Amino acid sequence: MATKKKQTPNLQNDSWVVIAADSVIDTQKNDSDPAFVRLRNPSTDAASLYMLSSGDVQLFEVKAFEEDFHSWFVGQTVQRDGRLLFLTPMDPLYLILPYLMTSGKEGKFQPVDQVVMDEEFPACSRLLSLTRSLAFLHHIAEEKEVGKLKFHRYNQEKTMNWLKKKVERTVAMLKARSISVGEGVKSITYIRVKSDSDYHEEDYLRYAHGLISQYLSEDLSKALLDHLQLPELTSPKETEPPSKKRKLSDKPVEAGEDYTKFNSADFVRKPSKKMTAAQKSLAKVDKTGMKTMSSFFSPKAKAENK
Amino acid sequence: MSCNTSVTRVDVSSVGQAQRAPVHLLPCEIEHNGPAQVSQYLTATTKDCKLEKTVSFRGRGLKGQELSCPQGYTGLVLKEINKPGSDQEDRTVKVSSVFDKLTYWNLETPPNSDDTIVMAMDWPELAEAIHGPVED
Numbered sequence: 162m163a164t165k166k167k168q169t170p171n172l173q174n175d176s177w178v179v180i181a182a183d184s185v186i187d188t189q190k191n192d193s194d195p196a197f198v199r200l201r202n203p204s205t206d207a208a209s210l211y212m213l214s215s216g217d218v219q220l221f222e223v224k225a226f227e228e229d230f231h232s233w234f235v236g237q238t239v240q241r242d243g244r245l246l247f248l249t250p251m252d253p254l255y256l257i258l259p260y261l262m263t264s265g266k267e268g269k270f271q272p273v274d275q276v277v278m279d280e281e282f283p284a285c286s287r288l289l290s291l292t293r294s295l296a297f298l299h300h301i302a303e304e305k306e307v308g309k310l311k312f313h314r315y316n317q318e319k320t321m322n323w324l325k326k327k328v329e330r331t332v333a334m335l336k337a338r339s340i341s342v343g344e345g346v347k348s349i350t351y352i353r354v355k356s357d358s359d360y361h362e363e364d365y366l367r368y369a370h371g372l373i374s375q376y377l378s379e380d381l382s383k384a385l386l387d388h389l390q391l392p393e394l395t396s397p398k399e400t401e402p403p404s405k406k407r408k409l410s411d412k413p414v415e416a417g418e419d420y421t422k423f424n425s426a427d428f429v430r431k432p433s434k435k436m437t438a439a440q441k442s443l444a445k446v447d448k449t450g451m452k453t454m455s456s457f458f459s460p461k462a463k464a465e466n467k
Numbered sequence: 468m469s470c471n472t473s474v475t476r477v478d479v480s481s482v483g484q485a486q487r488a489p490v491h492l493l494p495c496e497i498e499h500n501g502p503a504q505v506s507q508y509l510t511a512t513t514k515d516c517k518l519e520k521t522v523s524f525r526g527r528g529l530k531g532q533e534l535s536c537p538q539g540y541t542g543l544v545l546k547e548i549n550k551p552g553s554d555q556e557d558r559t560v561k562v563s564s565v566f567d568k569l570t571y572w573n574l575e576t577p578p579n580s581d582d583t584i585v586m587a588m589d590w591p592e593l594a595e596a597i598h599g600p601v602e603d
Contacts, residue, residue: 173500176546176563178490182591183539186562188479197475208471215479222594226587232497235544235564236488239503243496245587249594282471293600300601326601334596338589372597 174242178233181221181248188215197223198284203259203376208282211256212248217290222251253294254301255376256285258320261302262381265315270305273298273313320381321388324373328389331369332362342368366391470554477545481561488564490542492571492584494529519578520570532578535568537591542566 185195195214202209212221224247231243257277264276273295279285288294295311298304300323302313335342342364366389374382386393491509513522513531520531536542546563571584579585 169498171498171500175500175550176544177560179543179545180536180540180591181543183541185477186479186482186541186543194476194479196477199471199473212477222598224590226584226590228583230494230496232493232495234489234491234493234503234505234509236486237502237505239497239499239501240544241497241500243492245492245584247587247590247594249591250598251594252598252600255598284472284474297600299603323601327597330599330601331593331596334593338592340589340593372593376597 171241176235176240177242177246178235178240178244179246179248182250184214184219184250185212185221185248195221198287199282200256200285200288201259201279201282203255203378204374206259206378211251213284213287213291217287218292220251220253220256220288220291220293221248223248253288253291254297254323256288257294257298258301258381259378260285261313261315262378265302268314270303270312270314272310276313317384321385324377324381324385325388327373328366328369328385331372332365335365335368363391367394473555473557475558475560478559478561481563482543482565485543485562485565488544488566490544490564490566490569491531492569493524494572494574522572524572528575529572530575530577531570531572533568533570534585534588536566537588540591542569 188194193215195212197210197212199208200211201207210223212223213219214221226245226247228243233240233243257273260277260279261273264271274286274289277285277289298313299319301315301320303316303319305312305314370382370386370389370391373385377385383393489505489510491505509522509524513520520533522529522531542565543562544564544566545560547558547560549559551558571578571582573582576582
């Protein structure tokens with residue numbers, strides 16, 4: 162690898178390029194503005210950035226797509242930070258689930274507003290206002306009504322069935338879009354293939370399971386694997402270099418150039434290294450616990466790191 | 468930990484005044500934030516061919532392609548006008564520009580469907596599969 166030029170940290174970053182669902186900027190019904198909030202990430206248990214829409218109606222996930230050595234031109238200005246952020250609608254049940262599971266250990270039916278509370282992340286109680294929260298709690302919990310009051314208790318079997326449907330939806334989408342899910346793809350990113358007949362149902366299931374697991378605790382991810390009747394992998398494929406499988410380009414590049422990264426298939430795995438140093442000094446809105454796009458598309462990385 | 472309580476508001480009313488700006492993603496890091504003569508030195512010399520755009524930027528040949536935002540999505544450039552003094556204060560960002568397509572540039576490599584930015588545009592559809600409501 163070429164020696165890297167020392168870089169100055171990007172301290173003055175004050176703008177972000179975002180691709181947002183149209184509903185983010187649609188505030189006709191409410192007068193409040195949408196806002197970025199920090200909530201507990203169900204997979205990492207640490208803070209991540211999410212967005213609550215105007216009037217706390219809808220939840221959005223914030224995902225950063227990043228490649229090394231990129232910057233933007235916006236109009237007649239340079240923006241050094243070359244990341245592209247996506248704001249996409251998110252199912253709030255993924256975030257509510259850990260709270261219900263914790264309280265479910267007591268085995269009692271409880272009012273959810275007493276369960277979905279977090280001293281560290283006070284915004285989490287706002288999750289219950291979302292249109293897709295209370296109305297869909299029955300996917301993950303038993304309900305009991307006493308008078309006008311509703312009580313809930315976490316239910317593993319319901320949750321597994323709900324998650325299985327999520328996996329099936331995702332499998333259907335992957336097939337429809339002919340997204341490659343085979344071994345060797347995982348550490349690069351996903352790719353399109355012309356024919357998907359090479360892939361087996363199990364490849365799709367595992368891939369979709371990996372995608373969904375980005376929103377689950379480790380235990381729940383394992384339980385889901387069981388529920389899908391997929392044995393845990395002991396990953397003998399580790400020996401195969403992922404870059405061997407495919408390269409984005411086989412064009413020769415001049416030695417000693419930083420730009421080699423653009424032609425090698427593994428450059429998308431790099432951001433985490435660079436991000437940590439730079440991120441610390443960055444303004445808050447764009448850092449906390451956000452996963453990079455590339456980490457998202459390597460669903461099995463979590464399991465293999467063990 | 469207290470910074471978890473602060474929120475960053477997006478001033479949506481600013482969308483109305485936001486300009487439509489051409490947006491380019493460049494294959495290099497430019498250690499600068501601020502004005503640049505983009506139309507004079509990049510846009511003016513860009514050649515539009517059938518399959519790709521080409522331009523010479525700082526003596527290097529770039530090959531680029533225009534990408535549209537996914538359906539149902541809008542490109543926004545958010546800008547923070549006043550930075551707060553501490554990390555516990557709430558913050559506000561404005562929408563300074565909007566776009567419905569962007570141009571990304573590769574160094575030498577012709578743009579193709581395996582480019583990571585092209586694949587990133589599939590993310591909203593994949594997210595819909597993962598996050599859309601499931602039936603009972």
